[in-house]
Amino acid sequence: MQKQVTYYENLVDSFKHTSSIEPTSPHLDIQKFEEIPNLIQDSAGNPFRLNAFVIGFVTGGNFKLSISNEAYDISANQLYFTSPWHIRQYSNVRDWKGYILFFTPDFIFQYPQGEYIFREFRFFHTENGMVVHPDQAKQELLRSHLDNMYVLLRSDHPEKMKMLFHYINIFLYECKAAFSQNNPQTSTKDTTLNNFLHSLNNYFIELNKGNMDKALTLKYVANEMHLHPTYLSNLLKQQTGKTAAQLVRERLVLEAQSLLKNTDMTVAEVAYYLHFKDNSNFAKFFRHQVGVSPSDYREQAKNPG
Incomplete structure (x- = not known):
């Protein structure tokens, strides 16, 4: 296990450590799984963070994918x-086939409308990623879109990157429809919740980059959204049944659990990284939220059952 989770700023850095292929662009790429060597076929790969949004569409084979605190058997x-x-963290890769689409925030946010994309798509705001099983008609449509993008990216078209931005938007709306098939209760009107999750998750992006020197609090998130904390909390209570402060605490403890489970950082190092006043304060917070101490949680994660 690593001391800390490796962080890759762009696709070039990530690909150097995970495969022998070169990305088409530092901020956007579409690869076929079958063209990526099964370098981690017989052993678990190391956990990492990548400054990119990733959509994988699997058409064959299987592998295990851990996303934060959840492990998925992908087929x-x-x-x-x-x-x-x-x-x-990818592991147990067996003859995977399909497409994997990468795009960084830098790629999306270079366009004026990019700022609003991820507030629209709830599957990017989940705490432990999302796995969806589209119906057959949707599978064929998604594969067609990915085929077209794959070819366009490798073409000599002078405007291909601008075109791909719009292709990705269309593709994301098709993914949204597939997501809604699996989550029919999802509302399209919860803009405040989407904006809240966007601000919350952006905090951890900046923290991982070393650009955040503040603790995650309700006041911080409310300021980022230009809303009064009480007003924000009341809105979220109506939409989720939980206050904003509860949601902040849940997201913070999820990050702590992920670090305890996936790294060799000491409890004190995790507390410092998350900007707690001291180790004692962090341990008290963690025990109150999880029911066990950070050390006991780590031990249980290593020896489940």
Whole structure:
């Protein structure tokens, strides 16, 4: 296990450590799984964070994918989503086939409308990623879109990157429809919740980059959203049944659990990284939220059952 979770700023850095292929661009790429060597076929790969949103569409084979605190058995005809703040780990890869689409925040946010994309798509705001099983008609449509993007990216078209931005938007709306098939209760009107999750997760992106020197609090998130904390909390209570403070604490403890489970950072180092006042304060917070001490949680994660 690593001392800390490796963080890759762009696709070039990530690909150097995980495969022998070169990305088409530092901030956007589409690869076929079968063209990526099964370098981790017989052993678990190391956990890492990548500054990119990733959509994998699997058409064959199988592998295990851990996203933060959740482990998924991925097989044919599944679609999965991960985001920059997720800790990811691939293992037990067996003859995987399909497509994997990478795009960084830098690629999306260079366009004016990019700022609003991820507030629209709830599958990018989940705490432990998302795995979806589209129906057959949707599978064929998604594969067609990915085929077209794969070819366009490797073409000599002078405007291909701009075109791909719009292709990705269309593709994401098709993914949203597949997501809604699996989550019919999802509302399209919860803009405040989407914006809240966007601000919350952006905090961890900046923290992972070493650009955050503040603790995660309700006041911080409310300020980022230009809303009064009480007003924000009341809105979220109506939509989720939980207050904003509860949601902040849950997200913070999830990050702590991920670090305890996926790294060799000491409890004191985790507390310092998450900007707690001291180790005692962190341990008290963690025990109150989880029911066990950070050390006991780590031990249980290493020896489940």
